[in-house]
Amino acid sequence: MRLIQITDLHLYADPQRRSRVGFPLRQLHAVIAHARQRRPDMVIVTGDISQDETPASYRLAADAFTRLDCPWFWLPGNHDDSQVMDEQQALHDELDLGAWRLLLLNTQVSGHAHGELGQARLQALAERLEEDDRPTLIAMHHPPVEIGSSWMDAIGLVDRETFWQTIAAYAQVRGVVCGHIHQAFAHRHAMAAHEVAVFGTPATADQFLGGAESFAVDEASRPGYRVFELHDQTVTSWVERVEV
Numbered sequence: 001m002r003l004i005q006i007t008d009l010h011l012y013a014d015p016q017r018r019s020r021v022g023f024p025l026r027q028l029h030a031v032i033a034h035a036r037q038r039r040p041d042m043v044i045v046t047g048d049i050s051q052d053e054t055p056a057s058y059r060l061a062a063d064a065f066t067r068l069d070c071p072w073f074w075l076p077g078n079h080d081d082s083q084v085m086d087e088q089q090a091l092h093d094e095l096d097l098g099a100w101r102l103l104l105l106n107t108q109v110s111g112h113a114h115g116e117l118g119q120a121r122l123q124a125l126a127e128r129l130e131e132d133d134r135p136t137l138i139a140m141h142h143p144p145v146e147i148g149s150s151w152m153d154a155i156g157l158v159d160r161e162t163f164w165q166t167i168a169a170y171a172q173v174r175g176v177v178c179g180h181i182h183q184a185f186a187h188r189h190a191m192a193a194h195e196v197a198v199f200g201t202p203a204t205a206d207q208f209l210g211g212a213e214s215f216a217v218d219e220a221s222r223p224g225y226r227v228f229e230l231h232d233q234t235v236t237s238w239v240e241r242v243e244v
Helices: 024-036 055-065 082-088 118-130 160-167
Strands: 002-006 042-046 070-074 094-098 100-104 136-140 172-178 185-190 195-201 222-229 233-243
Touching: 002 024, 002 172, 024 172, 024 222, 042 055, 042 094, 042 136, 042 172, 055 082, 100 118, 118 160, 172 222, 195 233
Parallel strands: 002 042, 042 070, 100 136, 136 172, 172 195
Antiparallel strands: 002 222, 094 100, 185 195, 222 233
């Protein structure tokens, strides 16, 4: 099973609109063309589809993803309007990957840059993990760990400790896939009985400078995406960068 993650598109209604250092729609098209060559079985898009939350920006994204020869799904980020997203392409909270399952969590807090799951969503997550012990990936927008950038760590998942406490009893969770950070990132989070891999992924839009104390764009990095190969019980992953 080959799963590809694309994230942080930050599209505008105007397809020619420029971001800080590039053109978001042009970069998305280049990433999709490159990812298509990897022949994914499924694509997951982990939030911040839009920068201006307009229906037109989501239509541009959906039109771009129709170029893929596989199913694709998305979840909202802090910049998104989840209702408009759902009207364009239905939001899901779980995807069946055969021997694996993928759980999609909404970490959006309306009007805020940080993310939070809250007690109700965490309880629902525990219930879903209780009912199925297949190897599992969890996808969300906000990272559930600190990434080493002070400004970004302040707007990550604020209830990350409770998240880890919730999944600690479920060894079938093999990895967490996140967006939001606009950079490649890999970490192994140790718990009492097992470790869980945490993966961050370059944006299709601007890249953020790793390790920065305050907001900074990494003008030297290229857009990219992440590939996951799901084996019987393990997952391997790597990042692909794309010339634009």
